[in-house]
Structures are given as structure tokens and as C-alpha cells.
Amino acid sequence: MSATKDITRRRVIKSGAVAAAAAGATPYFFTRAFAEGGYTNAPKGDSVTFGFNVPQTGAYADEGADELRAYELAVEHINAGGGGMMDTFSSKELKGGINGKKVKYVTGDTQTKSDAARASAKRMIENDGAIMITGGSSSGVAIAVQGLCQEAGVIFMSGLTHSNDTTGKDKRANGFRHFFNTEMTGAALGPVLKNNYGTDRKVYHLTADYTWGYSQEGSMIKYTKDYNWETVAAVKTPVGAGDFSQFITPILSSGADTLVLNHYGKDMVNSLTQAVQFGLAGKQVNGKDFTIVVPLYSRLMAQGAGENVKGIFGSTNWHWSLQDDASKAFVKAFGEKYGFPPSQAAHTTYCQAILYADACQRAGTFKPSEVGKALEDFEFDGLGNGKVLYRGEDHQCFKDVLVVKGKENPTNKFDVLEVVEVTPREQVQYEASLLGGELGPYNNG
Amino acid sequence: MDAIFLQFLNGLDKGGAYALIALGLTLVFGTLGVVNFAHGALFMLGAFCAVMLRKIFNISYERVSETEVDFLGKPLKEQIPYLKGIFGEDLGGFMLDYSVPLSIFLAVIVMGIVGFIMERGLIRHFYKRPHADQILVTFGLAIVVGELIRHYFGANPIPQAAPKAVSGSANIGYLVGLGPNVIYPWWRLVYFAFSVSIIFGVFAFLKFTTFGMVVRAGMQDRETVGLLGINIEQKFTIVFALAAIVAGVAGAMYTPILPPDYNMGMDFLVLSFVVVVVGGMGSLEGAVLAGFLLGILQSFASMQAVQNLLPGISQIIVYLVAVVVLLTLPRGLLGRKGVMED
Numbered sequence: 001m002s003a004t005k006d007i008t009r010r011r012v013i014k015s016g017a018v019a020a021a022a023a024g025a026t027p028y029f030f031t032r033a034f035a036e037g038g039y040t041n042a043p044k045g046d047s048v049t050f051g052f053n054v055p056q057t058g059a060y061a062d063e064g065a066d067e068l069r070a071y072e073l074a075v076e077h078i079n080a081g082g083g084g085m086m087d088t089f090s091s092k093e094l095k096g097g098i099n100g101k102k103v104k105y106v107t108g109d110t111q112t113k114s115d116a117a118r119a120s121a122k123r124m125i126e127n128d129g130a131i132m133i134t135g136g137s138s139s140g141v142a143i144a145v146q147g148l149c150q151e152a153g154v155i156f157m158s159g160l161t162h163s164n165d166t167t168g169k170d171k172r173a174n175g176f177r178h179f180f181n182t183e184m185t186g187a188a189l190g191p192v193l194k195n196n197y198g199t200d201r202k203v204y205h206l207t208a209d210y211t212w213g214y215s216q217e218g219s220m221i222k223y224t225k226d227y228n229w230e231t232v233a234a235v236k237t238p239v240g241a242g243d244f245s246q247f248i249t250p251i252l253s254s255g256a257d258t259l260v261l262n263h264y265g266k267d268m269v270n271s272l273t274q275a276v277q278f279g280l281a282g283k284q285v286n287g288k289d290f291t292i293v294v295p296l297y298s299r300l301m302a303q304g305a306g307e308n309v310k311g312i313f314g315s316t317n318w319h320w321s322l323q324d325d326a327s328k329a330f331v332k333a334f335g336e337k338y339g340f341p342p343s344q345a346a347h348t349t350y351c352q353a354i355l356y357a358d359a360c361q362r363a364g365t366f367k368p369s370e371v372g373k374a375l376e377d378f379e380f381d382g383l384g385n386g387k388v389l390y391r392g393e394d395h396q397c398f399k400d401v402l403v404v405k406g407k408e409n410p411t412n413k414f415d416v417l418e419v420v421e422v423t424p425r426e427q428v429q430y431e432a433s434l435l436g437g438e439l440g441p442y443n444n445g
Numbered sequence: 446m447d448a449i450f451l452q453f454l455n456g457l458d459k460g461g462a463y464a465l466i467a468l469g470l471t472l473v474f475g476t477l478g479v480v481n482f483a484h485g486a487l488f489m490l491g492a493f494c495a496v497m498l499r500k501i502f503n504i505s506y507e508r509v510s511e512t513e514v515d516f517l518g519k520p521l522k523e524q525i526p527y528l529k530g531i532f533g534e535d536l537g538g539f540m541l542d543y544s545v546p547l548s549i550f551l552a553v554i555v556m557g558i559v560g561f562i563m564e565r566g567l568i569r570h571f572y573k574r575p576h577a578d579q580i581l582v583t584f585g586l587a588i589v590v591g592e593l594i595r596h597y598f599g600a601n602p603i604p605q606a607a608p609k610a611v612s613g614s615a616n617i618g619y620l621v622g623l624g625p626n627v628i629y630p631w632w633r634l635v636y637f638a639f640s641v642s643i644i645f646g647v648f649a650f651l652k653f654t655t656f657g658m659v660v661r662a663g664m665q666d667r668e669t670v671g672l673l674g675i676n677i678e679q680k681f682t683i684v685f686a687l688a689a690i691v692a693g694v695a696g697a698m699y700t701p702i703l704p705p706d707y708n709m710g711m712d713f714l715v716l717s718f719v720v721v722v723v724g725g726m727g728s729l730e731g732a733v734l735a736g737f738l739l740g741i742l743q744s745f746a747s748m749q750a751v752q753n754l755l756p757g758i759s760q761i762i763v764y765l766v767a768v769v770v771l772l773t774l775p776r777g778l779l780g781r782k783g784v785m786e787d
Contacts, residue, residue, distance in 0.1 A: 061600030233749050238760055242712050243459065243703055245633070246747035246759070249451040253626045254749075269602050269704060277630040277702075279614030304704065306604045320516065332517060341516045414516050 040445025051130030153445025168435030190223030309406030460740025461640030485714030491693025560689030725780025
């Protein structure tokens with residue numbers, strides 16, 4: 001009774017005003033606490049902390065585990081000043097540690113969910129003092145974490161993210177991507193598909209219902225329409241649907257002679273397996289052999305789909321069977337440590353860690369704006385993709401793209417893909433304005 | 446017409462899996478009064494019996510190849526299965542090829558033991574506890590089982606091939622007087638036939654055996670059955686083990702359709718509960734009817750024409766039907782009076 005009596009209009013208004021003032025001031029205290037030393041989490045002792053934010057549970061956990069292995073290897077090599085692709089990397093600035101500090105790391109689990117990924121990145125920045133966040137295996141996650149890192153004032157070196165949006169309409173100054181994107185996949189894969197399957201085809205798209213799926217579908221349509229590949233239907237499928245048979249049966253009577261599976265990970269393993277079970281691979285339609293295309297491949301996925309990948313075209317950022325010195329050095333270092341070859345996810349994350357470390361060393365600081373400038377328009381070689389440009393306009397790497405095909409006669413269980421064409425960088429590079437978006441200014445915290 | 450027939454077939458095999466899982470769920474609920482959220486995990490464990498059997502069959506000894514090299518350029522260590530050495534190339538090869546159907550035997554044994562231990566060790570202590578407690582403990586158990594499987598088998602799906610004789614597609618269009626576009630995978634037809642046989646088997650067991658009679662009586666009035674001097678506790682253990690076996694063999698045979706991973710039980714669990722609720726809590730016939738009905742509806746809702754008319758309907762159709770059924774028939778399609786009404 002007395003409690004009720006105590007609540008007066010004046011008291012409510014006063015309490016509300018205090019709460020509003022506290023809420024308004026929170027970001028100020030938050031950022032000031034961060035920015036001691038001139039930028040967020042400026043390292044004070046003899047070490048600097050990286051935050052590896054990878055899927056440790058969920059559908060991409062195996063790719064996340066491979067990313068983590070690669071990061072551990074990269075940290076070893078950075079601290080030792082050599083080993084693996086550090087020995088072949090064109091920049092020779094790193095001599096052991098970065099700016100006189102040893103690298104330590106903390107890890108987080110993205111669970112391939114945007115909210116969980118943001119929460120773990122935030123924890124690593126606020127509690128563990130991470131100077132840089134890197135990793136991930138989904139474009140939805142990458143875009144979400146990139147936004148968080150921009151707000152917090154740390155650099156984000158994305159892991160496996162293939163949607164155009166990451167360095168397109170959702171790009172941020174603090175975010176950098178080494179992995180390729182759907183625009184490049186389309187530009188590389190289109191001509192190869194035309195050369196192998198000809199013109200005038202009727203195409204059925206099954207597309208994962210999120211940012212990457214739309215991006216991939218759009219790029220495939222864009223780069224095949226000149227060859228008169230007509231879209232019969234583009235059906236969105238829920239991520240993690242498991243059984244895709246109800247989406248596959250309509251294809252049989254659709255008149256389509258080509259199926260493009262804009263799926264990745266577990267979805268791709270399931271949808272491809274089921275498409276083959278329904279006899280699509282051996283079918284004749286419109287007087288042509290029915291064709292299946294998987295625009296984005298990974299070796300881990302191809303292993304999962306088993307024999308069903310044989311003869312099916314796709315693209316990949318890197319493959320362990322490449323015979324350049326850098327790739328061989330990486331496969332040797334990784335293979336000797338873990339007993340199997342690295343995946344493309346491992347490769348891109350290893351590269352991102354090395355590239356960040358090198359940029360800090362060249363900049364002589366860990367300040368995001370200075371490190372970012374060191375990465376912008378940086379041209380390098382010796383990391384397994386030939387000559388690469390980290391374009392300043394959109395923070396996207398441009399390099400040769402590999403067109404691969406499921407291998408007909410594998411010699412071992414890792415030998416599931418063969419490289420059929422290395423599409424030169426000039427053919428896949430585009431104007432930065434094409435994908436829209438604004439980098440905005442760097443945020444140092 | 447071709448497309449409609451194919452979607453119908455597709456709904457039948459999907460419905461077969463739903464019906465088998467829901468059958469075990471409702472059997473446990475009807476007799477034991479336990480809401481078992483770990484039932485999906487039992488389906489997944491059954492699937493991993495198929496994975497395990499193939500792994501056992503593939504236990505190999507190493508032979509260093511004189512000609513081939515591994516990914517690091519070192520001499521390749523070839524894996525030669527002991528199975529072929531023990532049973533010969535033909536029989537060993539046959540066993541490897543038929544490992545999925547053979548895994549039914551392993552699933553029956555493993556799932557029987559798992560069901561027995563689960564009921565005696567855990568479920569029994571929750572008979573008289575509120576349904577919320579049962580849901581919490583069984584859901585927790587499902588997470589633990591899933592994570593254990595992930596730890597030992599990894600997170601990626603592990604494809605299992607159907608036997609070569611039934612791995613292709615049947616051109617059933619000619620058989621039913623439709624065009625050449627009506628192609629359907631043999632294994633899915635096998636699975637449909639298998640699920641129908643199991644369903645009939647379970648019904649026959651409950652209908653024509655004394656044990657089945659006691660169980661049915663227990664589903665009607667547990668207290669009176671106990672008063673007649675029948676050891677109902679012992680019967681409950683067997684019923685739980687039977688439900689686990691049904692879920693397990695359903696999972697093992699499903700592996701060539703959907704490569705199993707640690708999460709597949711969760712994917713089926715929610716749908717199966719909707720199936721049980723739509724069919725009517727505690728009604729075996731209702732579970733089977735609703736399983737097939739929802740499988741078929743889900744399949745039709747995925748057709749392009751339906752999607753164009755009602756975008757996204759394929760993802761909500763099951764829940765929409767559940768809402769409509771529960772509004773018009775609160776006990777479900779064939780629900781019994783008095784179940785979950787106290």
C-alpha cells in the first residue's frame with residue numbers, strides 16, 4: 001500500500017529523466033573507455049590479442065574448425081617470423097611478432113547466427129581486448145559483425161563470405177574481404193558453362209533464402225543471359241531445409257534442362273544428393289543432357305556430397321591441389337600439423353591474419369585508420385592466388401578465380417575437385433560503383 | 446498432372462517418416478504419459494547406427510602403395526577393409542553395398558538397449574512429474590545426445606548410399622499411364638513400403654498379442670490395469686524400448702534420403718509433435734493419418750504454382766493446418782477424450 005502511495009507523477013518523471021540521461025550517456029562512457037590510448041584496445045604490454053570469431057557449432061562447424069586451425073597456424077608463423085606462406089609472401093616486413101609484440105588470440109562461436117556472432121565479437125572486444133576480429137562462414141554473419149566492428153572501432157577481416165553485399169551495399173571502412181564474391185563467380189563461371197553446355201538453355205534456380213543466395217542467383221542470371229540461358233523458375237528454399245525433394249520434383253516437369261543450386265554447406269550436400277537421386281543428372285530434356293551447376297564449391301562440401309559432385313562445375317577461392325610455391329608451402333605446413341589438406345575457408349582466414357599482421361607492421365601501429373590505409377591498394381603475391389590487389393575503393397581483394405569440376409576419378413578422399421580453368425583477375429574485376437554502398441570514414445573507437 | 450502425382454508420391458515418403466516418429470511419440474505418451482522431446486534424438490541415433498555399421502564394415506588395415514602418393518607426395522597408405530579379407534570379395538562387397546538395410550538389425554539391438562536404459566535410468570523418475578519437467582529433461586537429453594554425436598562424427602552430414610540395385614530412379618510414369626517425366630528414386634519407394642510395413646507391424650503387435658492388449662488397456666485406463674495385478678511398470682519399459690526401436694529403424698533407413706548429421710533429430714522433432722497434436726494426443730491411428738496428411742500437404746505447398754499464389758506457404762502450411770484442426774477439433778483428428786485434459 002505504502003509502495004503504491006510513494007509512486008507519484010513527479011517521482012516517475014524524475015526517475016525517467018535520470019534513466020534517460022544514463023542511457024544517453026552510456027555510449028559516451030562506453031567509447032571513451034575503449035579509446036584510451038587513441039584507439040580501441042590499444043595494446044599496452046608485450047602482446048596483442050586477435051579475436052577469432054568462427055562457427056564452432058551449427059551447420060558450418062567443420063568449416064569453422066578448419067578456420068580455427070588455420071588461425072592457430074598463422075599465429076605460430078607470425079610469432080616465429082616465418083613458416084608456411086609467410087616464406088613465400090611478397091612482403092617481408094614481419095620478423096617475428098608485430099611491432100615488437102607477440103600475438104595472442106581469443107575465440108568466439110558465431111553459431112552461424114548473426115546475433116550470436118555479434119555477441120561473441122562484442123565479448124572479445126569488450127572483455128578480452130581484441131584489437132581485430134576475423135572469421136565466419138556466412139555472409140549474413142559477416143555483414144552483421146562488420147557493422148559491429150565499425151561501431152566499436154576495430155578492424156574486421158572477414159572469413160568465408162561470398163555475397164556481393166559484404167563489400168557492396170553493406171561495406172564499411174573498418175571491414176576487409178580477401179574471399180571472392182558472387183559477381184566474380186558469375187564472371188568466371190559464365191563463359192566456362194557456355195563452352196561446355198552451349199547456348200539456349202532453360203534454367204531452374206534453387207536458391208538459399210538469404211542475402212548470399214539472392215546475390216548468387218542474380219550473378220548467375222546476369223552472366224548467363226547473354227548466352228540465352230533463360231530462367232524458367234527461381235525458387236527460394238529455406239536455409240537448413242534438410243529434405244529438398246518437394247522442391248526438386250517440380251523441376252522434372254518444368255521443361256528446364258539446367259539446375260543451378262545456389263546452396264552452400266549442408267544445404268548444398270543435401271540438395272545435390274537429392275537432385276541426383278531423382279535422376280536429374282542422367283536425364284535428357286529439350287534434346288540436351290540435363291546439367292547441374294553448383295556456383296560456389298568447397299572441398300569440405302564436395303567430400304560431403306560424395307560421388308554426386310562428379311562432373312559438376314562450380315568456382316572456388318583456392319584449392320589445395322594448386323602447384324604454385326605458396327600453395328604447396330601452405331598445404332605442407334597445414335598437412336604436417338593436422339594430417340589433412342586445408343580447405344578454402346582455412347586458406348582465406350590464414351591469408352587474412354597474415355595480411356592484417358603485415359599491414360600493422362608496415363603502418364607501425366595497430367590504429368584502425370592507419371592499418372586500413374596500409375591495406376588499401378596493397379598489391380601482393382605469394383599467398384596462393386597469384387598477384388592480388390586489396391582495392392582501396394571497396395576493401396575487396398581481386399585475384400584469379402578458380403573454376404573447378406567434381407573429379408571423375410579421385411585418387412584419394414581429399415581429391416574431389418579438379419581445377420579446369422584459372423580465370424584471370426582482369427576478367428572478374430569490376431568497377432567499385434557497380435555494387436553500390438559507401439565505405440564511410442574509419443572509426444578508431 | 447505429372448507434377449501433382451510426383452508431389453503426392455513425395456508427400457507419401459515424407460509422411461512415412463513423420464508417421465513412424467509420431468507413432469513412437471504417441472505410443473509413449475499414450476501409455477506412459479510422458480512427453481518425450483528426446484524422441485527426435487532416437488531417430489537420429491538410429492540413423493547413426495547405419496553410419497556406424499558402415500564404419501565397422503570399413504575397418505581396414507593399411508597397405509603402403511608402391512605406385513600412388515598422398516596429398517603431401519608421400520607414399521599413399523591404402524585402406525583395405527578386413528571385411529573383404531574375412532568374407533571374401535563377393536560377400537564382403539555385398540555386405541558393404543547393403544550396409545543400410547543391414548543396419549536395421551544393429552538399430553533394433555542398439556535402440557532396444559538405449560530405450561531400456563533411458564526408461565529405467567531417467568524417464569521412470571518423471572512419470573509423476575509435471576509435463577514441463579518431462580519436456581525440460583528430455584529436451585536436455587536430446588541436446589546432450591546431439592552434441593555427443595557431433596563430437597564423435599563431426600558436424601557435417603555423412604551421406605550413406607542405398608544399395609546399388611535400388612540406387613537409381615524408377616520411371617513409374619509408364620506404369621501409371623503418365624509421361625516420361627514421372628521419375629522417382631527407387632529408395633524412396635522402398636522407404637515408403639518399409640514405413641507402411643512397420644506401421645502395420647506395430648498395429649498388428651498391439652492388436653493381436655496379449656502384450657498389445659495390455660498396452661492398449663493401459664492406454665485406456667492405467668490404474669485399472671495395475672489393479673488387475675499386471676506388472677505395468679515392466680510393460681512400460683518394453684513399450685518405451687519398442688518406440689525407440691521404431692524411431693531408430695526409421696532413422697537408419699532414412700539415411701540414403703537425407704545424409705544424417707547430429708541435428709537431424711531436432712529437424713524432425715517439432716514437426717512430429719505437430720503431427721501427434723493434429724492426429725490427436727494418444728491416438729496411434731491419428732498419428733499415422735496426420736503424418737501422411739501433413740507430408741502430402743507440405744509437398745503440395747512447395748509447388749511453384751502454389752508458391753506464386755501464396756509465397757512462403759510451404760514453410761507454414763503444417764502449422765496452419767494444426768491451427769485450423771485444433772480450432773475445429775480441439776482433440777485432434779482422432780483424439781481420445783480425457784487425454785491431456787486433466
